[in-house]
Amino acid sequence: MADRTVRYNxxxxxxxxxxSVFRILGLADSEIWEMGNLQVARKRGKPLLGRADILVMxxxxxxxxxxxxxxxxxxxxxxxxxxxxxEQKLIALKMAADSQLHxxxxxxxxx
Amino acid sequence: xxxxxxxxxxxxxxxxxxxxxFSSDSINLFKSLENGIGHIWxxxxxxxxxxDALRSxxxxxxxxxxANWDGYNALPxxxxxxxxxxKLIKLLPLSIPMPEILAEPNGEIGLEWYKxxxxxxxxxxxxxxxxxxxxxxxRNTIHGxxxxxxxxxPVVVDSLRRLFYS
Numbered sequence: 001m002a003d004r005t006v007r008y009n010x011x012x013x014x015x016x017x018x019x020s021v022f023r024i025l026g027l028a029d030s031e032i033w034e035m036g037n038l039q040v041a042r043k044r045g046k047p048l049l050g051r052a053d054i055l056v057m058x059x060x061x062x063x064x065x066x067x068x069x070x071x072x073x074x075x076x077x078x079x080x081x082x083x084x085x086x087e088q089k090l091i092a093l094k095m096a097a098d099s100q101l102h103x104x105x106x107x108x109x110x111x
Numbered sequence: 112x113x114x115x116x117x118x119x120x121x122x123x124x125x126x127x128x129x130x131x132x133f134s135s136d137s138i139n140l141f142k143s144l145e146n147g148i149g150h151i152w153x154x155x156x157x158x159x160x161x162x163d164a165l166r167s168x169x170x171x172x173x174x175x176x177x178a179n180w181d182g183y184n185a186l187p188x189x190x191x192x193x194x195x196x197x198k199l200i201k202l203l204p205l206s207i208p209m210p211e212i213l214a215e216p217n218g219e220i221g222l223e224w225y226k227x228x229x230x231x232x233x234x235x236x237x238x239x240x241x242x243x244x245x246x247x248x249x250r251n252t253i254h255g256x257x258x259x260x261x262x263x264x265p266v267v268v269d270s271l272r273r274l275f276y277s
Binding site: 005007008009012013014015016020040043044045084085086087089090092093094097 | 181182183184185186211213214215216217219221223225228229231233235243244245246247252253254255256
């Protein structure tokens with residue numbers, strides 16, 4: 001994120017084979033940040049500096065599935081990752097390239 | 112008239128092969144080389160890219176060496192992974208820029224060379240003397256896994272050359 005681009009590790013699956021995401025369709029920008037603060041930043045105990053937005057189509061075209069478990073509300077997991085670690089990495093690279101980085105307006109990269 | 116050029120094929124001389132031999136001459140040669148290389152790095156690279164990379168690796172380890180560092184049950188970065196990453200960095204050809212160093216949720220350390228959105232190559236290590244790699248070169252992609260010990264697998268060197276010199 002240092003140069004305002006999304007890095008692949010944001011989309012690498014955990015050992016459970018999941019990537020945790022939130023569905024943001026229909027939400028205002030302020031609502032997205034609020035949800036991030038509540039559901040991600042507090043859980044991690046770290047400030048939320050940015051987010052990577054990606055279209056569902058960019059996930060599905062890599063033969064992955066989206067499981068909207070709504071736990072918490074609007075939460076989903078990206079599933080169906082291939083076994084090979086290198087193949088996971090390639091998909092994560094593609095998804096990072098297809099995603100859009102949004103930084104918090106009050107976050108200064110140079111600070 | 113001649114001009115200095117970079118040599119993308121040249122191996123790094125920052126690592127001394129450890130499988131050179133067991134005779135006293137071999138051991139003395141090994142120590143001489145090791146001392147010489149140490150002197151090369153000390154004065155000229157103070158604050159340089161190699162030291163910056165080492166600092167990044169140490170910072171990553173300090174921040175990510177406990178389980179669940181991401182709040183999603185990520186595995187910790189291990190000392191063995193740091194050792195492998197450092198070995199890999201030192202084996203890089205001198206003409207290749209230092210990578211960005213990242214942590215992956217499964218405890219691997221990723222070394223990423225990012226040129227632009229669809230020109231990117233990444234190598235990951237987990238501390239088992241093996242690596243996985245993936246890359247996007249415009250419309251072409253590659254991925255795979257290799258063992259490594261004393262030298263970088265040719266596919267890694269070729270991919271980095273492709274990224275920076277083609």
